[in-house]
Amino acid sequence: MDATLSPETETRTDRLREAETWIFDLDNTLYPASCRLFDQVDRNITRFIMQFLKVKWDDAYRLQKGYFRHHGTTMRGLMDLHGVDPDEFLEFVHEIDLSPVAANPEMDAALARLPGRKIIFTNGSVAHAENVMSSLGVGDHFEAIFDIVASDYRPKPEQEIYQNLVRAHDINPETTVMVEDMARNLKPAHDMGMVCVWVTSDNDWAKDSHDGEHVHHVVEDLTAWLVEITGD
Numbered sequence: 001m002d003a004t005l006s007p008e009t010e011t012r013t014d015r016l017r018e019a020e021t022w023i024f025d026l027d028n029t030l031y032p033a034s035c036r037l038f039d040q041v042d043r044n045i046t047r048f049i050m051q052f053l054k055v056k057w058d059d060a061y062r063l064q065k066g067y068f069r070h071h072g073t074t075m076r077g078l079m080d081l082h083g084v085d086p087d088e089f090l091e092f093v094h095e096i097d098l099s100p101v102a103a104n105p106e107m108d109a110a111l112a113r114l115p116g117r118k119i120i121f122t123n124g125s126v127a128h129a130e131n132v133m134s135s136l137g138v139g140d141h142f143e144a145i146f147d148i149v150a151s152d153y154r155p156k157p158e159q160e161i162y163q164n165l166v167r168a169h170d171i172n173p174e175t176t177v178m179v180e181d182m183a184r185n186l187k188p189a190h191d192m193g194m195v196c197v198w199v200t201s202d203n204d205w206a207k208d209s210h211d212g213e214h215v216h217h218v219v220e221d222l223t224a225w226l227v228e229i230t231g232d
Helices: 006-018 035-055 055-073 074-082 086-093 105-113 126-136 159-168 181-190 222-229
Strands: 021-024 117-121 143-147 176-180 194-198 217-219
Touching: 035 055, 035 086, 055 074, 074 086, 086 126, 086 176, 105 222, 126 143, 159 181, 176 181, 181 194
Parallel strands: 021 117, 021 176, 117 143, 176 194, 194 217
Antiparallel strands: none
């Protein structure tokens, strides 16, 4: 699991084995970032802004990244500043080719062995999450999807969203593990008492605050890690 285990890490390792609930992010977490799936979503967001605001690609891309930085998601910025219909936005940007996400029987088997409830927590939509899990072949293991709509269109890492998730699904943070590719999104989970697992990424925006105390376990290959901790 971890090469060297301090007493504190050993305690967290025990908590992995005893976890009652597992919360998984979706994009670039359940499938590797190397699939480049989110690149398609990224391009679709730019196209949406071009069409909605009648601007050129470069201007749309600049707005997209600025809204992401200042509002947490581009969609939130478009809603707040331009009155965009979030459902229309989500449907448009998630119209993508899922063929890069192959079925993952190893993850399927590991999730079947992993004790506890399993929930998806994503800034995307339920439909997108269902499509991705169907491609991976792992959807049967998850009892719920807490998406951006359930979050009232407010993105991670807003603390209140995590509290809403915990209330909605009767989760005890002290017996919960959260798995995420964006390190900063683990901070609220850590503050609530969850064990936090960061799935590494080459994306600079995903690395932000990865060296903080809120990252308890660092994982390069989620499937291999799940196989390891479930004892196969």
